[in-house]
Amino acid sequence: MLVTSRLRLREFVPEDADALAAVLGDPAAMQYYPAAFDRKGVEEWIERNRNRYRGEGFGLWGMLLKDSGELIGDCGCFLRDVDGRDDIEIGYHVRRDLWGNGYATEAAQACMQYAFTKLGVGRVISLIRPENVQSIRVAEKNGLTCEKIIFWRGYEHCIYAKSRG
Numbered sequence: 001m002l003v004t005s006r007l008r009l010r011e012f013v014p015e016d017a018d019a020l021a022a023v024l025g026d027p028a029a030m031q032y033y034p035a036a037f038d039r040k041g042v043e044e045w046i047e048r049n050r051n052r053y054r055g056e057g058f059g060l061w062g063m064l065l066k067d068s069g070e071l072i073g074d075c076g077c078f079l080r081d082v083d084g085r086d087d088i089e090i091g092y093h094v095r096r097d098l099w100g101n102g103y104a105t106e107a108a109q110a111c112m113q114y115a116f117t118k119l120g121v122g123r124v125i126s127l128i129r130p131e132n133v134q135s136i137r138v139a140e141k142n143g144l145t146c147e148k149i150i151f152w153r154g155y156e157h158c159i160y161a162k163s164r165g
């Protein structure tokens with residue numbers, strides 16, 4: 001689907017569940033979510049994104065290291081109905097032992113370009129808890145700014161947004 005200097009993003013397949021469980025099943029990494037995903041939750045998560053590929057043509061994709069082909073996380077675009085409007089959200093998760101290498105920023109940058117050029121949208125957002133400093137840093141490095149703080153699904157979230165230049 002998308003290729004960056006170090007990464008490849010492609011559609012998830014059911015066989016990715018083991019590798020993705022190492023990302024979404026990690027309680028420390030998922031501390032800003034209601035809970036880490038169990039195996040069934042990971043399988044449903046993959047299926048939810050496969051439904052998005054069929055319905056919208058895009059979704060959260062698997063993030064693979066280009067050199068080794070190892071699946072190390074996810075990143076992609078999906079529709080988000082929030083604060084009274086439909087937006088394209090950019091989401092990302094990276095396996096914890098690989099944090100700090102710039103992978104989320106690199107993948108999110110490619111997804112943002114995809115949203116602006118291929119989907120033709122005027123802006124992208126990321127909904128981020130104010131405590132999630134790493135995710136905020138990723139958004140800021142890619143030029144998103146906090147537009148508004150909302151109470152969403154029981155927690156405060158910043159709507160980070162960037163408009164097409």
Ligand SMILES: CC(C)(COP(=O)(O)OP(=O)(O)OC[C@H]1O[C@@H](n2cnc3c(N)ncnc32)[C@H](O)[C@@H]1OP(=O)(O)O)[C@@H](O)C(=O)NCCC(=O)NCCS
Binds near residue numbers: 032100137
């Ligand atoms: C958010 C996440 C995807 C970032 O992945 P990553 O590949 O490590 O991101 P990057 O390396 O591109 O950037 C991370 C930035 O956060 C910074 N950072 C890390 N820990 C930090 C801390 N405690 N305080 C401030 N900044 C911090 C890093 O230094 C880096 O910034 P820099 O390049 O300026 O040094 C990863 O932490 C993750 O998977 N978290 C759990 C899932 C999640 O919260 N997803 C986002 C939901 S909104």
